Amino acid sequence: MIIAEKKAIPIERELSKYCIDIPSLGISFQSDGNTNLLRSMMMSRHSGIAIGCRGGGCGICRIRVLKGEFASQPMSRQRISLHEEAAGVVLACRITPLSAMVVEPMPLDPAKPSPYHKAIG
Numbered sequence: 001m002i003i004a005e006k007k008a009i010p011i012e013r014e015l016s017k018y019c020i021d022i023p024s025l026g027i028s029f030q031s032d033g034n035t036n037l038l039r040s041m042m043m044s045r046h047s048g049i050a051i052g053c054r055g056g057g058c059g060i061c062r063i064r065v066l067k068g069e070f071a072s073q074p075m076s077r078q079r080i081s082l083h084e085e086a087a088g089v090v091l092a093c094r095i096t097p098l099s100a101m102v103v104e105p106m107p108l109d110p111a112k113p114s115p116y117h118k119a120i121g
Ligand code: FES
Pocket: 038, 050, 051, 052, 053, 054, 055, 056, 057, 058, 059, 060, 061, 062, 091, 092, 093, 094
């Protein structure tokens, strides 16, 4: 089931560089406003968010958006529930930053945190 509609990125918007912060890991990287958040992280050679299929299928790149705007491609309800979506949880490989953002990696299974996940203190 599809949970998010893809938002059109305005054609007249010039490509910008947005700072993406992951404060609990002390990581920041840039996104060009035209590349999904996970790929932006990979291109900047950072590793704070777990990388899997890169296509919305595995759900391992789950993050919580704490601040910022983004365009979203469709995400499976099997990976992101309505409750999670309402809490700002998305797949990093399915969103494109449209502003500076602050995000937090989320474990796929809370009982088995990702090696990148650190508890927020
Ligand atoms: S990397 Fe698999 S859903 Fe994002």
